[in-house]
Amino acid sequence: MDIRPMQPEDVPLAERLSDDAFHEAATLSRRACDPPAQRRTASRSANWITRTEGFLTTDPEGCLVAYDSEGLAGFATSARREDALWFLCTFAVRPGIQGIGIGKRLLHAAMAYGSDCPRWMLSASDDPKALRRYRLAGFDLHPQLVLHGDVDRSSLVAAPRVRDGAAADHDLLDEVDRAIRGAAHGLDHQMLSAMGTLVVDTGRKGYAYAGGSGPALLAALDEETATRLLWECLARTEGTATVAHVTGANQWAVDVGLAAGLRIGTEGFLGVRGMAPPSPYLHNGALL
Template identity: 50%
Template sequence: MQIRLMREDDLHSAERASAATFLEAEELNRRVVEPQVQPRSAEASALWIDRMRLFLTVDPGGCWVAVDEAGEVAGFAISQNRDRLWYLATYGVLPGHQGQGVGKGLMDAALAHAGDRQGIFISSVHPGATRRYRLAGFSLHSQVRMTGTVNRSTLPAVTGLNEGGTDDFSWMDRLDTDLRGAGHGPDHAFMLATLRLIVSRSDARPGYAYVDHRGRVALLAAAHEDTARALLWEALASSQAEAFVPSITAVNEWAMDVGLAAGLDIVQEGYVAVRGMAVPGPYLASGHFL
């Protein structure tokens, strides 16, 4: 098994490895009351490839793969440096190659790229992975997600919010820096191309949220919990079928309170891992852009 920097021609093989790895993980962690896990759709696969292509363009030194003798990707660790923050966007090893040191080699390469930057990522509950993260100096903070159908009779009137655009990126990056030590930079343009951006341009209490076409929160950041609550209520108001609120940690219980008021259920889901920094708040991290 060769561990090396990712190349453009690895993208499709890496996507297949990612889809298989996370499908098995989701099947193992599925609760009995939850629906059967579905394979990644063609649309989601294409989006994954586009996202990895962005990472390869912006910070190729953080993108690593493990390749077998046939040239197929068997593992991947895709990380990025943004100013003084390092984040791990995605990481996994095909089930048949786990327990052979492949994951450790990939993580060592990604962490070497981080240098002395502070770090953050979303962790699964996989015992081997969490052990590796803790040994690398990361603190693991439990997180939950909230799902369910919104009780629309609970929706409050929300004011002071607008649709966002590229002109908002500069103050959004300043807010990101206050909350997590660095702006999202080029990640904002990618998210704006694929998600709805809702903003509060208040000078004292700014905030923003990216929401997908189903009204599911992808990322939320605010200078004050009141703004964060308003943004989350707006996202829930636009939700279709099942709402979804990710990455709720103890410092972000305001989101749990909103979700409970809207009639959503709490589901345990892994950890937010941080090193050299506190868990951001008010903030709901993106799984891929943190």
């Protein structure tokens, strides 16, 4: 088994492997009431590759691959921000060879990149093998809720003190991030801006990226501001809305979702080390 730094030519192979691995995990953990597990669309695959190429540029030391005699066996991509926060972006092992130690070696190699960071985060699926590995690595695992459905438009609440953001607001975003999760997103805002429209609180207390189906990320200094921002995100949705990554520390988001007519489900876990689950905060699955 050869573990080495990821190269640009590895990225398309990693995308295909991750789609295989996550599709298998979603199929195995699927409940009778859940829709069938779906493969990535071509556009989502292209976005995955673009995002991973970005991590390969900003954090090459945190991006690793493992090869065996049959080809790519697994990979891990991770990043660190302001020497204060390390986060795992994506981590997968080829189906059929999971549970034999490849994932452990990859994860520990990626974690070494953030060994001097005081705070660590990751967003996990429901895959029991991965969850076991994260817990053994010292992460506290917090179940997540997901709010899903068609927004009751009659319930929408006006969001005063919320406006469209701009590049000039990045100092505000960084201030909020440092207060909530201990480190700014910095260059990650370039990738986040492709996921949704930036909206900010005029009182400089929060921001969100409003995507077509819901917030790609939301951060605020208090629940009142977070609530306004989430209502604005829901007002901008098209079709079915999804508010994901809602930990138990963010009950305010549950209240908004219920008021908007969304259904409550469970999906995945937030893993943290050296910190509590951020709140008020709805993290991004890859950029935390």
